[in-house]
Amino acid sequence: GAGVSQTPSNKVTEKGKYVELRCDPISGHTALYWYRQSLGQGPEFLIYFQGTGAADDSGLPNDRFFAVRPEGSVSTLKIQRTERGDSAVYLCASSFTPEAETQYFGPGTRLLVL
């Protein structure tokens, strides 16, 4: 079956611009997670959705970052006024339920802010 997909696979933008990153979870998965991975590091938790609502957004680094999941399926991570330090791979994962479940990861979006 189809896995988690993320678009675009690569995004190059200029400092100060706005970007949107999209995640399509596995059909039927109610939990969706966003992570950020810098080179040589493990993924860092950003936000977790259960259905349409953000159950935990404590990992978002500042108010330039925002994520939505309006219909409980596709999610969009939005970054305003991008900075060079935002350059990283943004990973999305989903699971059938949040409790003690395997997470399935997408291939990630590689963001480069010039």
Add this chain to the structure above:
Amino acid sequence: KQEVTQIPAALSVPEGENLVLNCSFTDSAIYNLQWFRQDPGKGLTSLLLIQSSQREQTSGRLNASLDKSSGRSTLYIAASQPGDSATYLCAVDNFNKFYFGSGTKLNVKP
């Protein structure tokens, strides 16, 4: 805040060796622990999931153990193969907030 540490950061072994990767975490109040594999430029693939009430899980040549009270997990890979070369990450689930280690980069030489 939960901190996850993986040792060693990198490991190079000849094909056929058995090896152990280590993961330690500071907060033992976890739901579960997962081991992932990451190939260069790719996402993460789940290898093994150990619930907090379990001591170990096995899948093929892989065996993962969990000692929650001491905050430790190990991933044992038997009879390593060049195809096992990848970065191995452990992640702990602190009630729907996941914390990852920085990974162990494994190179298995033919």
